[in-house]
Amino acid sequence: MIVNAKRGLRFILQDSFKPLSILFIWDMLVVICYRYYQISWFGQSELPIALIGSVLVLFMNFRNNTAYNRWWEARSHWGLITNNCRSFSRQCTTILKGHPDLTRAIAGYAYVLAYHLRGKDALLNSNVKRVLPIHIQNYIKGLRNQPNGVLFQIGLMVTQEVDKKHIDGAVHAQIDRILSDIANAQGALERIKNTPLSIQFSTLPYFLTEITCVILPFSMVETLGWFTPLGSALVGFLFMALYKIGSDLQNPFDDSPHALPMLTMTRSLEIDLLEQIGDPTGSPIAPVNGIQW
Amino acid sequence: MIVNAKRGLRFILQDSFKPLSILFIWDMLVVICYRYYQISWFGQSELPIALIGSVLVLFMNFRNNTAYNRWWEARSHWGLITNNCRSFSRQCTTILKGHPDLTRAIAGYAYVLAYHLRGKDALLNSNVKRVLPIHIQNYIKGLRNQPNGVLFQIGLMVTQEVDKKHIDGAVHAQIDRILSDIANAQGALERIKNTPLSIQFSTLPYFLTEITCVILPFSMVETLGWFTPLGSALVGFLFMALYKIGSDLQNPFDDSPHALPMLTMTRSLEIDLLEQIGDPTGSPIAPVNGIQW
Amino acid sequence: MIVNAKRGLRFILQDSFKPLSILFIWDMLVVICYRYYQISWFGQSELPIALIGSVLVLFMNFRNNTAYNRWWEARSHWGLITNNCRSFSRQCTTILKGHPDLTRAIAGYAYVLAYHLRGKDALLNSNVKRVLPIHIQNYIKGLRNQPNGVLFQIGLMVTQEVDKKHIDGAVHAQIDRILSDIANAQGALERIKNTPLSIQFSTLPYFLTEITCVILPFSMVETLGWFTPLGSALVGFLFMALYKIGSDLQNPFDDSPHALPMLTMTRSLEIDLLEQIGDPTGSPIAPVNGIQW
Amino acid sequence: MIVNAKRGLRFILQDSFKPLSILFIWDMLVVICYRYYQISWFGQSELPIALIGSVLVLFMNFRNNTAYNRWWEARSHWGLITNNCRSFSRQCTTILKGHPDLTRAIAGYAYVLAYHLRGKDALLNSNVKRVLPIHIQNYIKGLRNQPNGVLFQIGLMVTQEVDKKHIDGAVHAQIDRILSDIANAQGALERIKNTPLSIQFSTLPYFLTEITCVILPFSMVETLGWFTPLGSALVGFLFMALYKIGSDLQNPFDDSPHALPMLTMTRSLEIDLLEQIGDPTGSPIAPVNGIQW
Amino acid sequence: MIVNAKRGLRFILQDSFKPLSILFIWDMLVVICYRYYQISWFGQSELPIALIGSVLVLFMNFRNNTAYNRWWEARSHWGLITNNCRSFSRQCTTILKGHPDLTRAIAGYAYVLAYHLRGKDALLNSNVKRVLPIHIQNYIKGLRNQPNGVLFQIGLMVTQEVDKKHIDGAVHAQIDRILSDIANAQGALERIKNTPLSIQFSTLPYFLTEITCVILPFSMVETLGWFTPLGSALVGFLFMALYKIGSDLQNPFDDSPHALPMLTMTRSLEIDLLEQIGDPTGSPIAPVNGIQW
Incomplete structure (x- = not known):
């Protein structure tokens, strides 16, 4: 159990560094394809990302609640x-x-x-x-x-x-x-x-978080342009942090x-x-x- | 009880394959009708799909919570x-x-x-x-x-x-x-x-998920065009996954x-x-x- | 207690038939007034219906949770x-x-x-x-x-x-x-x-559901036109179903x-x-x- | 404890009458200033009222949950x-x-x-x-x-x-x-x-509800015009009702x-x-x- | 434990004064850069701030729930x-x-x-x-x-x-x-x-609240202009209040x-x-x- 708050935050950031880097590279690729190579169908700003996001967040919140209750x-x-x-x-x-x-x-x-x-x-x-x-x-x-x-x-x-x-x-x-x-x-x-x-709470969230992060830049590249990696990383970090909370707590022994x-x-x-x-x-x-x- | 995580994910994907295929075919039909046969009233992008979606998700989350608590x-x-x-x-x-x-x-x-x-x-x-x-x-x-x-x-x-x-x-x-x-x-x-x-938690979610999946492509075809099946499948998969979680857990014996x-x-x-x-x-x-x- | 799932769904649909019919007629009246008699102020697409809807749904979810817990x-x-x-x-x-x-x-x-x-x-x-x-x-x-x-x-x-x-x-x-x-x-x-x-959970939801259903068509008629009754009925059915869940369960004896x-x-x-x-x-x-x- | 449902609804409406009237007058003042005196900066339709609203509602729902649990x-x-x-x-x-x-x-x-x-x-x-x-x-x-x-x-x-x-x-x-x-x-x-x-649940919601009701008309006056008081009153009534539920239940003795x-x-x-x-x-x-x- | 309601509200406002002032100054800087120095990329109204906001709020609500339950x-x-x-x-x-x-x-x-x-x-x-x-x-x-x-x-x-x-x-x-x-x-x-x-509930919310407050003005400056500090302060105050509720309650001894x-x-x-x-x-x-x- 981590009892030092600052150390705890460092832990979370360290764990998020690698996946966030990968996400960042992916975001850049999407922006380059859309802006530089002008592949227009890469811009899909109408993807219902807000709906998908809120579904995922509600599900993850419920999952984390369950994992935390197990731990407690x-x-x-x-x-x-x-x-x-x-x-x-x-x-x-x-x-x-x-x-x-x-x-x-x-x-x-x-x-x-x-x-x-x-x-x-x-x-x-x-x-x-x-x-x-x-x-x-x-x-x-x-x-x-x-x-x-x-x-x-x-x-x-x-x-x-x-x-x-x-x-x-x-x-x-x-x-x-x-x-x-x-x-x-x-x-x-x-x-x-x-x-x-339950298997539904341990593997499904990971799978869904990955899919969502992959389609995130497509939904933003049209409007955010070169700022896409920033917006995508922010949202992606939130999802990853939510995912990690539950998976850290699920096995208390x-x-x-x-x-x-x-x-x-x-x-x-x-x-x-x-x-x-x-x-x-x-x-x-x-x-x-x-x-x- | 499934104790192997990878197997569990495979289970979920297998179970979702058939309904997702049907949804995909339905989506294609809608796109073809709208784009190829130009049936313009197939495009109803103003359908309050975000509202319907969030209502459904909140309801399903509550249902799943109840089912999980029964199981636990x-x-x-x-x-x-x-x-x-x-x-x-x-x-x-x-x-x-x-x-x-x-x-x-x-x-x-x-x-x-x-x-x-x-x-x-x-x-x-x-x-x-x-x-x-x-x-x-x-x-x-x-x-x-x-x-x-x-x-x-x-x-x-x-x-x-x-x-x-x-x-x-x-x-x-x-x-x-x-x-x-x-x-x-x-x-x-x-x-x-x-x-x-309760009957309200076992049959109603299925019925509502089906209806929502049926109207999903109508709300997307105008803006997403040929990408409609992709967006619709993503949202549809989320709803189906949420539905399955509850129905899998509801009878623990x-x-x-x-x-x-x-x-x-x-x-x-x-x-x-x-x-x-x-x-x-x-x-x-x-x-x-x-x-x- | 209803133990047969199919029968249960039929029950829910039967109970919803009358109020849905009334809502449908009301929707048609609004559309006719707006489209046929051209009463332009009937179209109020900027009414914050999404906000109202999500408030109502969250409240109802909490109410249903309470009612279900009483029952259980x-x-x-x-x-x-x-x-x-x-x-x-x-x-x-x-x-x-x-x-x-x-x-x-x-x-x-x-x-x-x-x-x-x-x-x-x-x-x-x-x-x-x-x-x-x-x-x-x-x-x-x-x-x-x-x-x-x-x-x-x-x-x-x-x-x-x-x-x-x-x-x-x-x-x-x-x-x-x-x-x-x-x-x-x-x-x-x-x-x-x-x-x-509590009186707040038994009477208020009914009152709020009715008000919301009444203003639903005004918020949709401008954009959905003759499809207004469809969209309104869908959303209305969701609200009614949520309302019924709680009121069915509130008196277990x-x-x-x-x-x-x-x-x-x-x-x-x-x-x-x-x-x-x-x-x-x-x-x-x-x-x-x-x-x- | 109120045991008569109709009386209960009347109670809620009576209690809401005075604050709703004040809100109505305030809404009218805002509309008059914007439409009649043409004070254009009164129209701030881009205020993130949906975000503020959903934050407030989630907070109030949690507060009401807590208050109800105390009561029960x-x-x-x-x-x-x-x-x-x-x-x-x-x-x-x-x-x-x-x-x-x-x-x-x-x-x-x-x-x-x-x-x-x-x-x-x-x-x-x-x-x-x-x-x-x-x-x-x-x-x-x-x-x-x-x-x-x-x-x-x-x-x-x-x-x-x-x-x-x-x-x-x-x-x-x-x-x-x-x-x-x-x-x-x-x-x-x-x-x-x-x-x-807790003081955070008893005084903060009141303060936040008041602030939200005050800025509501500014966010609506541009798009709803003379219908602003209607939309504002609807949303305001919902917030007040939510507020009252919690404050009614918080002191069971x-x-x-x-x-x-x-x-x-x-x-x-x-x-x-x-x-x-x-x-x-x-x-x-x-x-x-x-x-x- | 604070038992006087008015004093309690004063406490909350006092505690919020300093961070709100800092946020206000930051907001003004952003507006000045955007409006006065015309740094156009400061206006990023398409940042998915509503999604980020609702994720944060749901997470904080869950955290506060947990902290309150500990206290109780x-x-x-x-x-x-x-x-x-x-x-x-x-x-x-x-x-x-x-x-x-x-x-x-x-x-x-x-x-x-x-x-x-x-x-x-x-x-x-x-x-x-x-x-x-x-x-x-x-x-x-x-x-x-x-x-x-x-x-x-x-x-x-x-x-x-x-x-x-x-x-x-x-x-x-x-x-x-x-x-x-x-x-x-x-x-x-x-x-x-x-x-x-848990460290995830004590340090992460603070970090996320700060990040969100920093990007808030960028998402508003294009549409709200000189009213940006007002809108940003409102939303920022809500987030800070939510944050404080949990951190006040987390150590009951x-x-x-x-x-x-x-x-x-x-x-x-x-x-x-x-x-x-x-x-x-x-x-x-x-x-x-x-x-x-």
Whole structure:
């Protein structure tokens, strides 16, 4: 996630540079053909470009809305992971009268989930090795859904603890509710990951933006003449910027600068949890070049 | 669900080919009549096509928004089925101290629900036969609402288990809450299936798109001349693409490539559940030609 | 609710026929006055009809969005009634170890609610008489809010049963939670019924559509001439269709073909419930001429 | 809340009469200056009025959307007050084995909340005096937040009752959950009341509408001539109507005809509650001149 | 938060004065170059300014929508803090039979959270020192997440109280649920604070607004002549106002006049809570110059 505004603008401009250059060259070609070689049918100022433009913009706006909502939904569900892990850890100390291994396990769960969503094997990672209890590490080896396995083991540990300490069933039920809430948030994150944005919203806008940019100069060359590349570039940049917004946001769990900063967030959570049981914690992760990862 | 972007674009273009060809021929006819046979009243450049176009686009955008929200709502509620089945299975092992038949039953429930939503008899299916306990298969024979019957039997099994093992009422209540949450998600899926998109959003857009495409060339032939088919095809393609987006998404439980990949999702869930009790599981279902079913 | 697409389109066209005919005659009058009687000030092609049109369309789109959301919110809350009645019935058999009268009472509750929302006296109805236990029928006689009375009696029956069978308080609380969820869904349905769509969204659009249709031909007659009725009818039909969408959907509990098919849905629920206790049930209600009631 | 459609339209037209008259006079002045005194620079037909208009309309649509959502959110949260008060009353009779004073107290709570939201002292009101138990009336004297005080006293009464009758903790917890749900709904209503619509949405639209109406005739006088007032009034009426929709809805707890009919709703609730314990109730409040208060 | 409408309008106009002046001077330069120095290519009336304008407006509308929803989401979650703190305090007196220190602790929690969200050290503040119990103040010294630490200590105090007074587990679970709800609301507020509005929505609109304002006079100078600055200023003001709406709302926890009035709200909550246990409270905070802080 880009947290530095100036850097962000530079990003957008850099990404737009190449396609805008190509568009500019194409615009020049059209103007030269029309003005210099006098190919008169290159001037088609009556093409319904305003209608096409507004159709495209409305469609892209809707697409971007959808992509942004996906992104924000992912962020919100990750927030639920954070909140419920904290609540679970509070319950371990208060209701279960202290059980540091459970707090470590839930901190490890967050890391395992983060790597799972990025498509990586959590067990290769030093963060997971550091905080997740060994017997859970052994259990999840080879499982298809590792975070689900961690949650399952945590449920077992809670039940054993409840039996050992004769905890009341009602407060046990309340702890189990938190585990179910975590399972719901995890499921929602997996849903967003496994259901890519509908094909109509991911490929069609690109295709339509390209076609529109190609016909833009034909519609302007008659009236704008040598200023065609300017007008065309302006409109083209708007369309490209709109297109990029949606495509940047559509995959919130990628390794891209626009994705959710899952490592930064997990580390913050780890510190909140392990501080309470007096364990050593990793240090917070600072943004690199204005980007949180 | 189409998961391969390039394939998806090809799909859209293929589907648009036939109607675009017809539109092209119609456009040519209009141009020939106007230019060659000089039927002057074929040129009606003052038809308020921009107004009609923007009305249609705004309406279609709203319709597509609604259709997409239905689709995403269906996906989210299926996600709730997944999450709660996992939580239920966790509870069976932790709170109920292990009861593999209940885990098998809930994995079977997901299959029964998937076939029910696709309008098929679940009992004919090999997946259901493989995982659903026999006494439940017998019970749901002939029931109008088979998944509801499975859930009812699971509730009975839980109560018997609770009585047998003297489980505390509060944690029993927590398990029952999960069953009610599953019932809520099932009800929401049935609601979406049984309430088709309002007739105004399913038939009217098609009718309006057709009319608009028919009058398009009349409004362009005067100014664009022999380029009319080009301009008309561009605008027509935009309208058709917008129309298709909504109609593809409106029935998320169909057997179409745009529907929810319920078999793929149910198999994933089955693996997550049965792995925990050491049962053999089916293998994950890979996409076929870029499409998940 | 109209479930047959072709029938639905016919409905829309039929409803539009009369106003379109009137608009056509009015258009012809304007053209005749302008062309034949040469009343030159009838041609006002500079009227900002595009601006007026787009304002009206944006307003109507927003109105329709609101109306559709009301309709869908009503459908969703009815869905909650269905789901929670099923869960309640499951609890009666599992947690309360069977109590067929409670299942009958909750099936009756759904009928009473359906008639209450349509503004009818539930006690006159054969469905209610058939399934609702007699002592509840007697209790709700003369009550202002009959479904609320049924729910109250069900709560009493549950408490008596809990006391008699020494059911644990925690699972009693869970049953009571379902009753509160039903009360919430009922309250939401009453809210939608008792709060009509804001007056600004119900009357203003009609008024504005009429005014716009009246001035349409004046803005077109100069440029379209004898084709004015065609262009005006097209635009007019679009506006009327947009208007109708919202007004059809705004009252989801009416006796209209566009309202929620409450009888069909309640019968489905009744079958799901009574099948479980082996009672005779009514048969499912088939759509009549493509319409569910 | 206006419940009579015809009356509602009359309301809108009446409210628009004065500003439309002023606009009409202004339009006439502009036409006279341009046509009669030949002040040629009064005709500025190239002012980008279509662009300004569509910007304004999109902004207003968004503003109205926001205002409507506030209004509907307020209505929904009041609905939650109603539902939960009913559920609480059901619990008093079933779980607590009857306690009429608690039912009276919760009916009184709704009145106290209604007057609190309208900014009035609840204790001066005859409805509150009639239903709210005396000891609660004494307690809330001088409190800053009276409904919160009533809820606090109800919580105390419930706990005493639970202790006296040895009610199980789990069902006590369920009753307490309902009180917390009521507290949440009350908090949401206070939030809407205490957070006016952002200043950008309440004052800016008025200012922009006025400016636009002032420049409207300049942009039309050249082409429409003596018909300018007609065209200008049409467009001006649309803008004013859009403006009014939002400003009518923005304060749902005012004493205006567009606000929520809190007295009518509270009385309905009172009847539902007191009927169950056999108390005399006030009669339902009929709309006055098509308006519910 | 600005609560005085007139002041709010003045704010908007003041903020717009400087950029509008610059735009005005730029407009004059363009007109002088075109009219006085006759640089003919300064007149580019065919630039597709209407298309660019409507693209920009649609994009900005979407951005503002997003920013407003963030703001309102933050306000709603702060509302949940308020409601649950009240419910917690009610439970302390009713279920826990009175424990004034817990009420003080939860009032202190709200202050600590408010300062935490504004990025300040809560322990330096007189409000926190006044209400938060000393042992909690000592505990949170040096913690990275101070409100989380307070909540943790409150959880401990509740458990000790429950053990000492032999409170039933089910009602203990209900109190713990409220603490988890507070943790969820806190997490949501931190999420909004730590996830700035996407870079695409914060920097791109500013950049695009500037570019559009720069080219505005070129597109108008040919037709509007010396009135160019007027038309350009009108359109420019609209764009700037739209831009400002979003940027004012995007950071709801800043120290700006447009941010949430967290001190005012926390003081209100403190009064509601401490009044119930008879503690002295601070006085409500009045708006300063029409602004709540």
